Amino acid sequence: MxxxxxxxxxxxxxxxxxxxxxxxxxxxxxxxxxxxxxxxFGKLLVENHLSLGNIERINITGVGAAKIPGDLFGIRTNRIDEMTAIGTGGKHLAKKDRIIIANIGTGTAILEVNNGKITHLGGTGVGGGTIIGLAHEMLSLSDYDTIMCYAAKGDLKNIDLHIGDIAESNIGFLNREYTASNFGKIVETASKEDLAAGILNLTYQVIGMVSVFAAKSKNNDTIVVTGNGSKNPIGQRILNSISKMYQIHYEFPADAEYATAIGAAKS
Ligand SMILES: Nc1ncnc2c1ncn2[C@@H]1O[C@H](COP(=O)(O)OP(=O)(O)OP(=O)(O)O)[C@@H](O)[C@H]1O
Ligand SMILES: [Mg+2]
Structure with missing residues (x-):
């Protein structure tokens, strides 16, 4: 194993x-x-009644991997490049050979997988950490689930400027409901719920557009979303509304928060 x-x-x-x-x-x-x-690692062994003898190799990745010295518990321990791990894990979960991956962690990384070739295209510092940080400062909330409860009840009309607020008709392919400016119309009476919804919309619309541009530049229409940020139902809804506009498909595979760990194990 x-x-x-x-x-x-x-x-x-x-x-x-x-x-x-x-x-x-x-x-x-x-x-x-x-x-x-x-x-x-210990939790995994104990919960699944495994012993160290079952483990053939450990592959570590992620920002903290460089801080682990030598072998763990005397088991051969390899360091795996994080982008290789994300690409390998995303490809395994998507069961497809040609995909764009948007890995939404604390920040967001965008990768291309083209058969065996994994390329780190870039990304954005806007990610899950942005939600946590802005919610902490603007709403004095730090519990993730509480932030989501607020966001689910918010009204973006009190936060975002929409195309319909500034134009009489559609602008090109942008119809009246689309965002012209995130936080561009914040009203004095905006509630905590509205602000939480605005934070989620800002975060996922930025990630959505960055990944759309990446996909378009690579003539690919499938974006596989991984990382903890892929599990967010509000985020999924925002990404799906972008997908209709740009004829892109977002996929949210099961276990996508483990994509990097699975990819490391398979590298
Ligand atoms: N229950 C939760 N508690 C805290 N954060 C959560 C929770 N569920 C989802 N998140 C979101 O997940 C984000 C972290 O995602 P993830 O664990 O994939 O990142 P990471 O791998 O630690 O970071 P990175 O890959 O950027 O180094 C948090 O910033 C937060 O927005
Ligand atoms: Mg990560």
Missing amino acids: VIGIDIGSTTTKVAAVNTEKDIIKVKTRAVDPITSATGA
Whole structure:
């Protein structure tokens, strides 16, 4: 069995890969890299009644990987380039050979997978960390699920400037409901709910457009979304509305938050 450990900026994910069908996963919040990696690894062993003897190799990746010295627990431990891990994991989960990946973690990385070739195209610092940071400062909220509850009840008409606010008719292919300016019409009476909705919309619309431009530049119409940010139902809805505008398909595979860890294990 090969263990993939992805020590991200916010969370650490571990995947144990045995056969194609059999992938075991656990997740912990990232503290320092050694504590989160060994903690998540230990949790995986204990919860699944595995012993160190079952583990043939450990492949670590993510921003914290460089902080882990030598071999873990005397097991051969390899460092895997994070983009290679994201590309390998995204391709495995999507079960497709030609895709664009938008990995929404604390920030967002955009990659192209073209058969065996993985290319890091770029990305944006707008990602899950943007939601956490802005919600903390603007709403004094730090619990992720609470932020989502607020966002689900918010009204973007009190926050964003829409095409319909500034133009009598559609502008080119942009119809009246589309955003002309995120936070461009914030009203004095905007509620916490409205602000939370605006933060989510800003974040996912930026990620959506950056990934659309990447896909268009590579003549690809399939964007596979990975990272913890792929599980967000509000985010998925925002990305799906962009997909209709630009004839792009977003895919949200199961276990997408473990894509990097799975990819590390398979590298
Ligand atoms: N229950 C949760 N608690 C905290 N954050 C969550 C939760 N669910 C989703 N998130 C979001 O996930 C983001 C982190 O995603 P992820 O764990 O994929 O990033 P990471 O791998 O640690 O970071 P990176 O890959 O950018 O180094 C957070 O910024 C937050 O927006
Ligand atoms: Mg990550």
